[in-house]
Amino acid sequence: MTKKAILLTVAVTAVMLTGALCGAPVSHAITVGPVRLEYYVQPGQTVTGTITLLNEQAGTETLYPSFEKFTENNNEKVFSTEEPNDLASWFSTVSSVTLKSQQQQAIPFTIAVPKNAAPGGHFAVMWWGTASPHASSTQQVSIVTRAGVLIYMTVAGDIQEGGSMQGFSLSSPAGNVGPFFFGYPLIFSPSFFNKGNIYERPEGGIKIYNMLGMLSADIPVNHEGANVLPQSVKSFPVAWESNPWAFGIYHAVVTLTYGQNSEVVSQSLWFFVLPFWTTVWVIIVLILVFLVAPLTMKRYNRWIIHQASKKRES
Numbered sequence: 001m002t003k004k005a006i007l008l009t010v011a012v013t014a015v016m017l018t019g020a021l022c023g024a025p026v027s028h029a030i031t032v033g034p035v036r037l038e039y040y041v042q043p044g045q046t047v048t049g050t051i052t053l054l055n056e057q058a059g060t061e062t063l064y065p066s067f068e069k070f071t072e073n074n075n076e077k078v079f080s081t082e083e084p085n086d087l088a089s090w091f092s093t094v095s096s097v098t099l100k101s102q103q104q105q106a107i108p109f110t111i112a113v114p115k116n117a118a119p120g121g122h123f124a125v126m127w128w129g130t131a132s133p134h135a136s137s138t139q140q141v142s143i144v145t146r147a148g149v150l151i152y153m154t155v156a157g158d159i160q161e162g163g164s165m166q167g168f169s170l171s172s173p174a175g176n177v178g179p180f181f182f183g184y185p186l187i188f189s190p191s192f193f194n195k196g197n198i199y200e201r202p203e204g205g206i207k208i209y210n211m212l213g214m215l216s217a218d219i220p221v222n223h224e225g226a227n228v229l230p231q232s233v234k235s236f237p238v239a240w241e242s243n244p245w246a247f248g249i250y251h252a253v254v255t256l257t258y259g260q261n262s263e264v265v266s267q268s269l270w271f272f273v274l275p276f277w278t279t280v281w282v283i284i285v286l287i288l289v290f291l292v293a294p295l296t297m298k299r300y301n302r303w304i305i306h307q308a309s310k311k312r313e314s
Helices: 003-027 276-313
Strands: 030-033 036-041 046-055 061-073 076-080 091-093 097-099 104-112 120-129 146-155 163-171 186-194 203-209 215-221 232-235 238-240 248-258 263-273
Touching: 030 120, 030 146, 036 046, 046 061, 046 097, 046 120, 061 232, 097 104, 163 248, 163 263, 186 248, 186 263, 203 238, 215 238, 215 248
Parallel strands: 036 146
Antiparallel strands: 030 046, 046 104, 061 076, 061 097, 061 120, 091 104, 120 146, 163 186, 186 232, 186 238, 203 215, 203 248, 248 263
């Protein structure tokens, strides 16, 4: 293949990739808001609200609602239509809505909580998508576009709260050997276990102290307000971008507050920071202090003695 043919092939490939990457999101996009709804309700209570739909696709689209239960596993939300979802049956909303390109519309809904609703947390996602729930599998389009609203609901009653630190780990892309870390950033990952029957929102921070006991950093944890579902664990990784001269032993303490009574959980860890160039300079300084300095002092002492001897002789 000639050089000209190779350049032409590369140019055509770049154009095709650019079209695929830039065109697809524009032609298949639905925006729904807000992304999360939270309610604390009494059994038998009815609440109303609205969500907003925006059709960002090129043509007119008819959107249909559907509901799924969701849980969490390893910080990932898992959606399921097979598990029982009582919360979905409490919702009432329009059966469909048709939106022109770039059209936005507010959609009302009603949640009728049964009088015998189980106390505690109930979780579901309200999807809005292009697939009709009444269409057969042969009628479904090949590409289904949908967007969802997460719903966190707490039904009053026998509410049980409890939590604990499941772990507090440390890692770094620069590598480590045990508690010895060789560069930044340092990634702290505190994990919270929700023992109760309602969702919790633990918030707090990580305080990092140097070898002299002085505070080096105070990093917020879960400042975005993420929820932890009942009987599940969620980690909250945060990064510490320190100065390149940080060196030595450090002590990190994470403290999280959760629940209506502001319960506190805490955990700590010790670690060593040994950035490469900082370590090299420390070794050089130690060599100067423990090897070069004593030799210099010996030579200086000899010179003093020699000068004193010369004075006595004169």
